[in-house]
Amino acid sequence: xxxxTAAPPETSGDTTASAVPPWHPGxxxxxxxxxxxxxxxxxxxxxxxxxxxxxxVAYREVAAAVDASGRFAENFTNxxxxxxxxxxxxxxxxxxxxxxxxxxxxxLHGQVRGRGKGEFEGERYSxxxxxxxxxxxxxxxxxxxxxxxxxxxxxxxxxxxxxxYRTILAMSDYDLNSDQAAVPATVAEAEEYYNxxxxxxxxxxxxxxxxxxxxxxxxxxxxxxxxxLHVLITxxxxxxxxxxxxxxxxxxxxxxxxxxxxxxxxxWNSRRAWEFRVYTGLIRTARKHLPKWAxxxxxxxNRYRYERLRTAYAAPQLDSFATPPGQQ
Numbered sequence: 001x002x003x004x005t006a007a008p009p010e011t012s013g014d015t016t017a018s019a020v021p022p023w024h025p026g027x028x029x030x031x032x033x034x035x036x037x038x039x040x041x042x043x044x045x046x047x048x049x050x051x052x053x054x055x056x057v058a059y060r061e062v063a064a065a066v067d068a069s070g071r072f073a074e075n076f077t078n079x080x081x082x083x084x085x086x087x088x089x090x091x092x093x094x095x096x097x098x099x100x101x102x103x104x105x106x107x108l109h110g111q112v113r114g115r116g117k118g119e120f121e122g123e124r125y126s127x128x129x130x131x132x133x134x135x136x137x138x139x140x141x142x143x144x145x146x147x148x149x150x151x152x153x154x155x156x157x158x159x160x161x162x163x164x165y166r167t168i169l170a171m172s173d174y175d176l177n178s179d180q181a182a183v184p185a186t187v188a189e190a191e192e193y194y195n196x197x198x199x200x201x202x203x204x205x206x207x208x209x210x211x212x213x214x215x216x217x218x219x220x221x222x223x224x225x226x227x228x229l230h231v232l233i234t235x236x237x238x239x240x241x242x243x244x245x246x247x248x249x250x251x252x253x254x255x256x257x258x259x260x261x262x263x264x265x266x267x268w269n270s271r272r273a274w275e276f277r278v279y280t281g282l283i284r285t286a287r288k289h290l291p292k293w294a295x296x297x298x299x300x301x302n303r304y305r306y307e308r309l310r311t312a313y314a315a316p317q318l319d320s321f322a323t324p325p326g327q328q
Contacts, residue, residue, distance in 0.1 A: 041300025049147030064116030
């Protein structure tokens with residue numbers, strides 16, 4: 001009798017419980033899609049390319065909103081950590097946790113509305129404005145897409161880039177119940193949309209420049225550990241942060257849209273291009289040779305281990321309980 005060796009369809013990280021995700025073994029390019037999926041579970045991927053998200057605050061209404069909250073100014077590092085930690089819950093939690101997290105995130109964003117202050121005096125903002133939600137959702141998705149295709153550019157043709165984008169879209173749940181808020185469905189649509197926003201909305205502002213500079217002088221995080229520990233590590237943190245942030249600056253500058261390079265005053269040259277090749281080469285080598293536990297954040301690694309165990313349990317099972325032909 002035949003036996004099942006393929007894993008059952010995955011639903012965690014997909015947009016609907018019934019859809020077959022791109023990384024399922026029965027799907028074309030499923031190995032590439034699986035690699036993209038685990039790319040999204042690497043803190044290193046977000047760390048090296050997360051700076052691309054500066055494009056969000058080049059959109060004046062977004063800048064007005066985050067500036068008004070004061071949480072970036074209070075502790076830029078803490079705010080970044082909180083933002084990052086939403087990701088694993090939405091990407092690698094079980095379906096119930098993913099839905100609950102997405103709902104909570106949307107409900108919390110419903111409280112983000114008002115008028116800007118200072119440079120943004122009089123600027124009205126609402127995080128649930130469909131146009132604004134679409135921009136934040138699309139640019140967040142593109143952090144992962146752009147990072148992956150920039151790292152593996154020479155290995156990807158147009159069809160494979162579409163698989164990369166479709167996989168990240170399947171992992172994400174950014175949309176409101178509005179066609180105006182829906183993120184683009186294809187690479188071509190995403191590029192067209194981004195170019196349109198870059199030409200009509202993205203502009204320089206004080207918060208953008210402050211945030212860009214803050215990446216190189218991030219304060220000690222205070223979300224974890226006692227106050228004494230924060231004090232003790234501060235001298236080393238101040239020395240290490242500019243050095244450790246260099247690869248993230250180079251990777252993000254290499255992958256940034258031309259409009260963002262212009263706004264941030266990026267002066268790209270052959271030395272920086274060489275640095276970028278070194279960093280991406282190291283990323284590819286690390287992903288090829290290091291074990292998953294050393295690369296993935298804990299919730300993503302938990303999902304990886306669960307799926308391997310599930311496949312092992314499913315492998316010897318029968319395809320059918322019916323009496324085999326010839327034995328009836």
